[in-house]
Amino acid sequence: MMVQPLPPSASASGRPAATPGAGDEALLRISHLKKRYGAWLAVDDVSFSVAAGEFFTMLGPSGCGKTSTLRCIAGLEMPFEGEIVIDRKLVYSAAQRIQVPANHRDIAMVFQSYAIWPHMSVFGNVAFPLEARGVRGAELKSRVGAALETVGLAAMADRPAPMLSGGQQQRVALARAIVANAKLLLLDEPLSNLDAALRIQMRAELRNIQRRLGATMIYVTHDQEEAMSLSDRIAVMRNGKIVEIGAPQDLYHRPRSVFTAQFVGQSEVLPCDLPAAPAGGRVEARAPFGVVMCTGVPQGIGPGRHGLLVRPEHIQILPRGSVPEGLPNRFPARIESRSFSGRLIDYHAAVGASSLAVQTLSTSEWEVGAPVVLHMPPAHCIVVEGSPG
Numbered sequence: 369m370m371v372q373p374l375p376p377s378a379s380a381s382g383r384p385a386a387t388p389g390a391g392d393e394a395l396l397r398i399s400h401l402k403k404r405y406g407a408w409l410a411v412d413d414v415s416f417s418v419a420a421g422e423f424f425t426m427l428g429p430s431g432c433g434k435t436s437t438l439r440c441i442a443g444l445e446m447p448f449e450g451e452i453v454i455d456r457k458l459v460y461s462a463a464q465r466i467q468v469p470a471n472h473r474d475i476a477m478v479f480q481s482y483a484i485w486p487h488m489s490v491f492g493n494v495a496f497p498l499e500a501r502g503v504r505g506a507e508l509k510s511r512v513g514a515a516l517e518t519v520g521l522a523a524m525a526d527r528p529a530p531m532l533s534g535g536q537q538q539r540v541a542l543a544r545a546i547v548a549n550a551k552l553l554l555l556d557e558p559l560s561n562l563d564a565a566l567r568i569q570m571r572a573e574l575r576n577i578q579r580r581l582g583a584t585m586i587y588v589t590h591d592q593e594e595a596m597s598l599s600d601r602i603a604v605m606r607n608g609k610i611v612e613i614g615a616p617q618d619l620y621h622r623p624r625s626v627f628t629a630q631f632v633g634q635s636e637v638l639p640c641d642l643p644a645a646p647a648g649g650r651v652e653a654r655a656p657f658g659v660v661m662c663t664g665v666p667q668g669i670g671p672g673r674h675g676l677l678v679r680p681e682h683i684q685i686l687p688r689g690s691v692p693e694g695l696p697n698r699f700p701a702r703i704e705s706r707s708f709s710g711r712l713i714d715y716h717a718a719v720g721a722s723s724l725a726v727q728t729l730s731t732s733e734w735e736v737g738a739p740v741v742l743h744m745p746p747a748h749c750i751v752v753e754g755s756p757g
């Protein structure tokens with residue numbers, strides 16, 4: 369293994385070393401990673417593992433440290449603390465003063481800008497990483513052909529790179545990344561320069577390619593829909609730290625933190641008070657408009673100020689006067705606004721001094737000003753850690 373000594377300023381973390389042990393199946397393991405630009409701490413104690421064949425996404429707002437973390441994995445940035453292990457090889461360790469150069473890590477990268485070479489053909493672009501490793505002749509032809517086949521560009525091998533659409537250029541970049549069979553594919557907002565329709569089409573293609581190849585992908589995006597549709601697991605990031613890691617469904621339906629609840633799904637979170645700790649997975653939360661029975665309570669939440677999340681599609685609008693007796697979480701409300709978008713209608717309803725977003729199928733319509741009852745099923749009333757700002 370080629371090892372580049374770290375400069376004398378790189379310090380040991382003092383934490384227990386996180387080297388891979390016997391039976392460790394993670395393809396990538398990052399432990400307590402920190403990266404600074406001058407005085408700015410861009411990556412602040414980031415740790416996670418990614419299994420072989422997993423599609424793992426770092427999601428967060430602009431400037432939260434996603435790209436810096438990805439570039440540390442690639443060896444394009446020098447952290448100052450922590451460890452990175454790729455396929456059981458220690459490629460970075462502050463404690464052991466190890467920094468394996470980018471070209472000696474078993475990775476390939478796809479950038480937002482595609483970074484394909486305009487003076488080369490499609491074939492030339494995809495062949496480049498193999499030629500750099502000494503692959504020639506029939507093997508080169510067949511491996512480039514297979515990569516182009518995978519991304520649907522086999523018929524365009526001879527076309528000059530500038531004579532391609534944005535989506536086709538992105539496919540070339542993807543083919544170039546997969547052609548060398550690197551252990552780990554790193555993708556930094558690869559779809560963000562494409563128009564909306566093509567982005568959605570490429571999402572599906574990317575996921576299919578990943579599944580077919582069984583590739584391990586680390587993906588960076590600030591687009592929560594993209595992250596949810598592509599990923600096996602998502603790390604939600606904020607201010608250089610990981611807030612929460614989970615499967616898309618879990619982060620959407622059972623987020624732990626106010627930040628995740630708001631960022632994933634773009635829902636409002638209301639302040640609430642828990643007078644007592646949950647018992648048997650149930651708790652009564654005091655929201656601004658009344659007491660809400662919640663059964664969606666993450667473990668470890670205690671009494672005090674928290675956030676209450678009810679996704680708009682989980683709130684039912686019922687006519688006043690015909691609400692079944694004994695139905696929990698019924699609140700009189702008035703429709704404030706409505707926005708028709710074809711299959712769905714987005715409402716805002718005033719409940720006490722609060723305004724709640726409600727989304728229904730357009731098969732049921734309510735007029736602005738209509739007096740209604742909002743029903744919030746307890747299983748969809750989620751208490752999250754932290755207080756909305």
Ligand SMILES: Nc1ncnc2c1ncn2[C@@H]1O[C@H](COP(=O)(O)OP(=O)(O)OP(=O)(O)O)[C@@H](O)[C@H]1O
Nearest residue numbers: 405408410428429430431432433434435436437590
């Ligand atoms: N080369 C650099 N020099 C100085 N500061 C940098 C450099 N690169 C990134 N930063 C800063 O580090 C922080 C994290 O940047 P990073 O690019 O990792 O965030 P990001 O989450 O990927 O953002 P985006 O989605 O906008 O790309 C930001 O505040 C950014 O301004």
